[in-house]
Amino acid sequence: MDMPYGSAPLPVWERPEPRPRAAPVPLSRAKIAATAIRIADAQGLEGLSVRKLAKELGVGPMRLYDYVANRSELLDLMVDAVYARIAEADEHTGWRATLLAVVHRTREVALEHEWFVDLLGARPHLGPHALAVGESTAAALSRAPGVRGIEDLQRAVGALNAFLVGALRREITERRTARSTGTDVSDWQAALGPYLTRMLDTGRYPTVARLVVDGAHLDAAETFHHTLVTILSGITGRRDP
Missing domain, CATH: 1.10.357.10 (Tetracycline Repressor, domain 2)
Incomplete structure (x- = not known):
């Protein structure tokens, strides 16, 4: 691994891609990241592993380490x-x-x-x-x-x-x-509605009651925009x- 300053490794974005090799499956960091993203989209980060990624790419796990030093670097590529x-x-x-x-x-x-x-x-x-x-x-x-x-x-x-x-x-x-x-x-509101009604009827939470009863029920996108x-x-x- 290239070392720019003493023993500190170069960030993954600054290291050159490994030289192409005569292999049935060509690799690049972009291809590795795109495949890892597909796995994470389907299974979450907990479902992503180097072994699973290598299998999806059709290569041995050790070959991936020519491109990323560890899982953290893989996540860095995915995020970017x-x-x-x-x-x-x-x-x-x-x-x-x-x-x-x-x-x-x-x-x-x-x-x-x-x-x-x-x-x-x-x-x-x-x-x-x-x-x-x-x-x-x-x-x-x-x-x-x-x-x-x-x-x-x-x-x-x-x-x-x-x-x-x-x-x-x-x-x-x-x-x-x-x-x-x-x-x-709607299911959640139906399940907890009777309890919430009893609590609000005590009169101890008048402002919360106004928010629940009189507040507009905005969808997520509208709420996000108005808060922004x-x-x-x-x-x-x-x-x-």
Whole structure:
């Protein structure tokens, strides 16, 4: 493995592809990542292993280690392949339109690859496509009216990322739960409705009662969009110390 500084290995994105060999099955990091993504889409990250991936590719497991040093590098390649799709979001001149496009594209892709949310926030994503998405997001936020310096920008990026990770994890967790239990929202509400009604009738939770009884039942996409717009509006507004 190439070593750039002392004993520290080069990141997988900076190491050259292994030289092609005379083998029945040609390999590349892109092909390995795409196959791993298909497995994870069908079986989750817990169903992904180097041995299973090698079998799907029709090669021996040891051959994969010419391309990735370990499972962590494999996950890095998969994550950056997903970011490559996020980077395809439509380009806009305005900062707000840019952020809306990038964030909605992120949700769209995450719903297609649910395992992606399991790796959000776990560690920095530093692949070239992840950096491109990060640059687009940070550059757009830096042009927002309420962002006046680097500290404002750091807080704005942090707030947006916190919303994105939390919202996506919640939505996908609900989808997984519905699939694993066979219970959708209406079933859950029917099962717990009598209990919740008794609790709200005590009068101890008037604000919760308003939310339950009078609140609009928005779908996931609409809720995601409205919360995103609220956060962006907050970033542009005045924040007193």
